[in-house]
Structure formats: C-alpha cells, structure tokens
Amino acid sequence: MKTEDKNNVAKVRLAVIGKSHVGKSALTVRYLTRRYIGEYRSNTDLLYRQTLNVNNNPLEVEVVDVCSCELSLFPEEAIYWADACVVVYDVTCKESLTHAAELLERVIQLRSQLPIVLLGNKSDLEHLRQVEEVEGRTLAIQNNCQFHEVSVAENSKAIYTSIDSILNECRSVQGTQKTRKFSVSKMIGTLIGSTNGKVAPNTNQGGTVVVCHKADLYRSRILRRRQNFTATASL
Numbered sequence: 133m134k135t136e137d138k139n140n141v142a143k144v145r146l147a148v149i150g151k152s153h154v155g156k157s158a159l160t161v162r163y164l165t166r167r168y169i170g171e172y173r174s175n176t177d178l179l180y181r182q183t184l185n186v187n188n189n190p191l192e193v194e195v196v197d198v199c200s201c202e203l204s205l206f207p208e209e210a211i212y213w214a215d216a217c218v219v220v221y222d223v224t225c226k227e228s229l230t231h232a233a234e235l236l237e238r239v240i241q242l243r244s245q246l247p248i249v250l251l252g253n254k255s256d257l258e259h260l261r262q263v264e265e266v267e268g269r270t271l272a273i274q275n276n277c278q279f280h281e282v283s284v285a286e287n288s289k290a291i292y293t294s295i296d297s298i299l300n301e302c303r304s305v306q307g308t309q310k311t312r313k314f315s316v317s318k319m320i321g322t323l324i325g326s327t328n329g330k331v332a333p334n335t336n337q338g339g340t341v342v343v344c345h346k347a348d349l350y351r352s353r354i355l356r357r358r359q360n361f362t363a364t365a366s367l
C-alpha cells in the first residue's frame with residue numbers, strides 16, 4: 133500500500149483482557165489470521181498490527197493482548213490507549229467470570245464510554261461447563277456491553293461478527309470526529325490544490341501480523357493525551 137493511501141486508512145486500537153488461560157492469545161491470533169494455535173508463550177504482552185478488511189473497507193487494527201490481567205496489575209495503560217476492549221472469560225472456569233466482572237468494573241471506571249464486548253470462550257467444552265450462558269449475558273447487560281459465547285478452537289462466527297462490529301463502531305465515531313477536522317484541512321487543500329481524501333484500495337485482508345513490544349503502546353501520544361484528560365477532568 134502506498135504511504136499516501138495508508139495515511140487515509142482509519143485506525144482502531146483494541147485491548148484484549150481477561151484472566152490467565154481464558155484464550156486471549158488464541159482469540160487474537162484467530163481473529164487476525166483465521167488460524168488456531170494451541171499454545172502460546174504467556175509471559176509478555178503482545179501488540180499486533182494488521183490492516184484488515186472490515187465491512188468492505190480497509191482498517192488498520194492494533195491489538196494488545198495483555199498477558200497478565202491480575203487485578204493488582206490491572207492494565208491501566210492498555211485501557212487508556214484502546215479505542216475498544218474485548219473482555220474474555222472461560223465458560224469452564226467460574227472464577228474467570230468473577231474476574232471478568234471485576235475487570236469490567238475497572239474499565240468502566242476509567243473509560244465510561246469505551247465500547248466493550250464480553251466473550252465467553254471455550255464453548256466447545258460443554259462437558260466441563262461451569263458458567264451458564266445466562267450468567268455471561270446478565271453480566272453484559274449490567275455493564276451495557278455486547279455479549280457472545282464463542283469457541284476459538286471451533287472458529288465460531290461470532291468471533292468475527294462481534295469484533296468487526298465493535299471496530300466498525302469505533303470507526304464511525306472517529307469518522308464523525310474527523311469530519312469536523314477534515315473540513316478545515318479540505319478547505320486548505322482546496323486553496324493549495326491538494327488531492328487529499330482518496331479512498332485506499334482494499335488490498336490487505338489476511339496479511340501478516342507484526343508483533344511489537346508493548347513499550348510502543350506506552351510511548352504513544354494517544355495514551356498520554358487520554359491519561360492527561362482524565363487527570364484534568366478529575367481535578
């Protein structure tokens with residue numbers, strides 16, 4: 133993709149959180165690559181970058197897969213950085229639902245408007261089920277977020293529909309915000325004869341995943357801006 137096209141592609145940042153072993157890495161890799169990999173290293177957060185085709189439009193997606201979501205190490209930076217959040221629990225582990233409930237509370241305290249989807253993973257393990265679907269659905273309703281039970285192992289369609297839908301929601305919000313800014317740049321562009329505003333061709337569905345160090349996230353301007361905004365708002 134040419135640089136000028138790349139600059140016109142919307143970008144959405146997603147944080148995937150949940151108790152250890154619920155399937156966050158498997159979900160992230162499944163969503164981005166359509167592949168299922170059984171075992172992952174789990175001692176580091178990973179940041180993935182990929183340009184996807186979401187609803188027939190290219191979208192640059194960054195996903196941080198947070199390896200430890202123990203409440204004492206709540207991933208505050210990831211939540212400030214993200215435009216949306218996926219909270220995962222494991223239907224075969226009751227504790228993971230309690231954990232998800234606590235994470236949801238913390239996320240909403242920090243970013244009350246953040247779009248969230250709650251996913252109950254490992255629905256293929258029906259014989260080991262400890263969490264009924266209605267419990268997950270109730271938690272989602274209480275926290276005003278989307279909800280699906282999925283099996284990353286069995287490639288549930290809801291993995292794609294739910295994440296696509298939340299990414300689209302973010303893109304629409306950004307689109308509205310950008311329209312205001314764009315009218316100014318468009319006016320300047322017209323004055324100096326710029327041809328900005330080309331729609332990038334959709335070339336990259338299923339491209340490669342680049343694994344980045346999470347320090348990239350902590351250096352990002354968006355994170356500092358949102359942290360400062362919250363600090364100022366609470367003065």
Ligand SMILES: Nc1nc2c(ncn2[C@@H]2O[C@H](COP(=O)(O)OP(=O)(O)OP(=O)(O)O)[C@@H](O)[C@H]2O)c(=O)[nH]1
Nearest residue numbers: 152153154155156157158170174199254283284285
């Ligand atoms: N049966 C089944 N196993 C799954 C599913 N998704 C993930 N797993 C398995 O669950 C285990 C944990 O998956 P991970 O993706 O490493 O979980 P994680 O939440 O990233 O774990 P941490 O990195 O420790 O936080 C692995 O053995 C996966 O193969 C699923 O849908 N069904």
